[in-house]
Amino acid sequence: MKLFRSLAPLVLIVALIVGMGIATTAQMSESVLRSAHDAEWTGLDPHVASTVSSFHVLANVVESLTTNNDNLELTPLLATDWSQSDDGLTWTFNIREGVNFSNGVEMTSEHVVFSMNRILDPDTGSGRVAAVGGAGTVWEAMGDYAVTVTTPEPNAILPILLSSRATAIVHPDSVDENGVIVVPIGTGPFTVEDLDGTISMTLAKNEDYWQEGLPLLDAVEITVIQEDAAREAALLGGEVDFVTSVARQAVQALQDNPDVNVLVSPALAYKYIGLNLMREPFDDVRVRQAIAYAINRDDLCAAGDFGLCTPLYGGPIDTASPWHFDYAPYSQDIEKAKALMAEAGYADGFEMELMPTSTYQDTVRQAQVLQAQLGAIGIRTTINAPEWAEWLELEGNFRYDGYICSWNGLIDVEQYYYLQHRTDEVFNFTGYSDSAFDALVEEGRTISDFDERYAIYEQANQILVDAVPYVYFYNPAFVRAMSPSVQGYVLRPDNNNLYINTWLEG
Numbered sequence: 367m368k369l370f371r372s373l374a375p376l377v378l379i380v381a382l383i384v385g386m387g388i389a390t391t392a393q394m395s396e397s398v399l400r401s402a403h404d405a406e407w408t409g410l411d412p413h414v415a416s417t418v419s420s421f422h423v424l425a426n427v428v429e430s431l432t433t434n435n436d437n438l439e440l441t442p443l444l445a446t447d448w449s450q451s452d453d454g455l456t457w458t459f460n461i462r463e464g465v466n467f468s469n470g471v472e473m474t475s476e477h478v479v480f481s482m483n484r485i486l487d488p489d490t491g492s493g494r495v496a497a498v499g500g501a502g503t504v505w506e507a508m509g510d511y512a513v514t515v516t517t518p519e520p521n522a523i524l525p526i527l528l529s530s531r532a533t534a535i536v537h538p539d540s541v542d543e544n545g546v547i548v549v550p551i552g553t554g555p556f557t558v559e560d561l562d563g564t565i566s567m568t569l570a571k572n573e574d575y576w577q578e579g580l581p582l583l584d585a586v587e588i589t590v591i592q593e594d595a596a597r598e599a600a601l602l603g604g605e606v607d608f609v610t611s612v613a614r615q616a617v618q619a620l621q622d623n624p625d626v627n628v629l630v631s632p633a634l635a636y637k638y639i640g641l642n643l644m645r646e647p648f649d650d651v652r653v654r655q656a657i658a659y660a661i662n663r664d665d666l667c668a669a670g671d672f673g674l675c676t677p678l679y680g681g682p683i684d685t686a687s688p689w690h691f692d693y694a695p696y697s698q699d700i701e702k703a704k705a706l707m708a709e710a711g712y713a714d715g716f717e718m719e720l721m722p723t724s725t726y727q728d729t730v731r732q733a734q735v736l737q738a739q740l741g742a743i744g745i746r747t748t749i750n751a752p753e754w755a756e757w758l759e760l761e762g763n764f765r766y767d768g769y770i771c772s773w774n775g776l777i778d779v780e781q782y783y784y785l786q787h788r789t790d791e792v793f794n795f796t797g798y799s800d801s802a803f804d805a806l807v808e809e810g811r812t813i814s815d816f817d818e819r820y821a822i823y824e825q826a827n828q829i830l831v832d833a834v835p836y837v838y839f840y841n842p843a844f845v846r847a848m849s850p851s852v853q854g855y856v857l858r859p860d861n862n863n864l865y866i867n868t869w870l871e872g
Contacts, residue, residue, distance in 0.1 A: 396584055397585075404597060406590050414547075477538070637839045657740065721733075722751045
């Protein structure tokens, strides 16, 4: 029985593949891609990292037991196959033989158990405990090339959850004396070399990579250029070959430039404002609903992503996904918003700080639009836009009123709800807690049938939308730009930045 409906039709329409063909040995010799990333990575420990900027690197260095192919279909990676016991409590994964870590050591089931137990260990501080079975899960080696996973409750979607690189298999030597991974030793197509803090590195070809003939590049030289204009100037000036993000206002001009290839894909992602339910007045659901009714999502879409987006009037899932739900109560209604404010005791409004990050200028533009929109219902706002590292610290310690951000890489329905909103989950940064919601998202993990899961999450979605810990803005598009010499790169709606099949022509 399928665990989820394939998103293949979406990807086949919108994921553009540049320069399909067979690269010759001459074409691939000494091929070094110069790539400009748009944000600093916030660490390279796959079990702890939570930012897109980190996984834009890690996706090329470490691998998980399962993965999603370019059509977003669940497929084997470090596991060859898997099965579930009749009682639903135990999964068995057969491990691929002949796979070496980049240090030359063969990967076995013991390395899988080590990696999973590290995620489960509270001292690690991983936010991915639920993805490897949850607290109380037992991973055991069954010989060199098989593992069993026994969960406290039936878990029908474990192979889906394990497709994230955040559940990567790493060699124990990756972990230093402080229990931290600075540079992971993985099984991926590249290794990290010449690491310079969080601003530059080289991904060097893993000569011992298990997939024969891959990767096609000898190296990827990564430089972080946070400013949109500077990043695009570097591409146009030939200083870099590839950029991971393009300012939305520059997309049309770059598309018109014959010396640049631009890829655009709808994103399995959403942009939003998270409200701090641990502070007054955001602990009052009427205030949160007032904010949801006050905003004009078309204007936010235009300001943040210059129209390359689809407004969201309810939950976080776009109509292109099979997991979309129709419940959408929050069309702009200023009078209703004012009435809710008055009912909550804030007819004269209140002061509020909006927290975008200067690292992502779209969030700053969104905040500026929100200032005017919220002012219409008496909410007087200031904007604090710290750098990304400081922003993460403030968010993680609940030192904000409303933070503006996005979630990416969302394929299965659980990935839109569980980590962000279940009570006390590591990535629940709003303080939202609802026992009925928790029960539904926990039940959703025990069922594999699509229709049954859809009905469960439809209820959970309505509870969440009514409670408004997040006010959803829109689903964005992803954009990459590159020199025409860059071939084979696939822009995926899950934002998984993979260089494995990329090569340079000429």
